[in-house]
Amino acid sequence: MTPDAPTLLVKIFGRDKPGLTAGLFHELAAFGVDVIDIEQVVTRGRITLCALVTTPPRSGGATEGELRATLHAWAEASGLQAEIISGTGDNPSRGAGRSHVTVLGNPLTAETTAAIAGRIAATGGNIDRIYRLAKYPVTAVEFDVSGVAPERLRTELATEAAARAVDVAVVASGLQRRAPRLVVMDVDSTLIQDEVIELFAGHAGCEAEVAKITDAAMRGELDFTESLHARVALLAGLDASVVDAVRSQVRLTPGARTLIRTLKRLGCQVGVVSGGFTQVTDALREHLGLDFAAANTLEVVDGRLTGRVTGEIVDRAGKARLLRRFAEEAGVPLSRTVAIGDGANDLDMLNAAGLGVAFNAKPLVARAAHTAVTVPFLDAVLYLLGITREEVEAADAQAPS
Structure with a gap:
């Protein structure tokens, strides 16, 4: 088609019912026109259907006036309104960016x-x-x-x-938007509603003291590694059996199961990185079918917590490093990674990811991340990836019970 070729924009609107789209194009077919573009939407039972078509070919004998008269008559008989606008060429090209x-x-x-x-x-x-x-x-x-x-x-x-x-x-x-992704989440106050170290502290009788240190660290007022050692030291002497009690107290954030289940169905890989403890994240990995998990490990000697952690510390820089490692192992470029977190120690990870999502985060984090989610439903992140609620519900309905 040349840019100056005559075209017609046909628009119909009114109460929706089965067969309207077929009916419109049946009427158009009698005039031998070609379809250039179609757009249709139904809102609260009302249809708006637009078709951009060529004008009737001269060799066919029918005129544009006859086409207009036919479409208006069909629309009236169908209880619809019709608008037909003459013009030239196709839609203008969309702009770059x-x-x-x-x-x-x-x-x-x-x-x-x-x-x-x-x-x-x-x-x-x-x-x-x-x-x-x-x-x-x-x-x-x-x-x-x-x-x-x-x-x-x-x-x-x-x-x-x-x-x-x-x-x-x-x-x-x-095209990358629907390509398989790697989604990596913080755990405390993101995947779960709790701060795990505060659950441990509740059993040690020092919950208020630990919570105060945690808040300062999440706001970025305190070095994370220093705060971790200070909080864990308060747990020294706890019986290791407290781990099972803490696991039973952990509450998933609303929407967490839906988020993970949907991502996995789409072929995505999902992981967690935590400044908390492997004693909890390993159980979450198994329970939720996660692909990756990394956290600090509480040291246990003779059946009691020593008040120390072992191995490499998972801190702010460590979370970003683990995101990159997980991406390499998953075979996913960083541009197709999504990171979700709420605290200052998540910032490096959020900024390293293709999309960093601050989830009910501290103001410092919400301002620095690519985007923020302030509703208390973790599966709202799906909408940022273009996944509709209807798609999620349909997939759930089709899943084996």
Whole structure:
């Protein structure tokens, strides 16, 4: 088709019912036109169907006027409205720099949507398509945007998201989006709702003291390794049987099972890195079917905790190093890795990953990560990867019981 070839944009809208799409194209077929583009959406039972087609060929004998009259008559008989617009050529090419912008709101207000769309336009971006990913437990919508570099768009929308108290993620478009990924999570206050060392401390009677040190470390006010040694020292003398008690106290974050199960079905690999302890992460790895797990190890001598850890410390730098190691072992480039965490000791890992997600994180971490999720459901991360709630539910329904 030449850019100046005449074309018709046919738009029908009204109450949806089976057979409308087939009916429209049956009417068009009688005029010998070619289909250039189609777009259809159904919202609350109302259909909007657009078809970009060539004009009737001269050799066919039918005229554009006859086509218009036929389509209007068919639409009226079907209880629909029709609009037919003359023009030339195909749709204009999308601009360079293409992104998926995911917005999570609970609720998602019209004011917020206007602000996000306005900021996209202000950067020179164009919204080519919008669709809903989920309606429960949060509203998640995705904008396909072109015309602006993803990095610039991410910076601009981060400011708007913070001002509007919503979560916004910007991911570059491309084939890699649906390619298998490696997803690596922090454990304490991310995969699980608890701080494991505080569970141990509860059995040692020093929970308040340990919690105070933990909070300072997560805010970045205290060196992690120093804080780890200080907290573990308070556990000296505990009977090793307390490990089983702590494992039984661990509570998964809502949505954790769904997140991991869905990722595994998509062929992704999933791991955890923790400043906590292998005595818990090894059990989580087995229970959840994780591919990778790394953490510190509490030293046990003669059936009691010594108040020391053994082996290489998993600290802030160690988490990033482990992410790279896991990616190499998984055969996944860093650009296709996702890291999820909440504390300052996760920052290096979040920044090293292709997508770093701050999950209900401290303000310092939320500002530094690629994106933040502030709803208390870990499976909301799926929406940032373009996976819809309907896809998750359909996969669950088809799974063997």
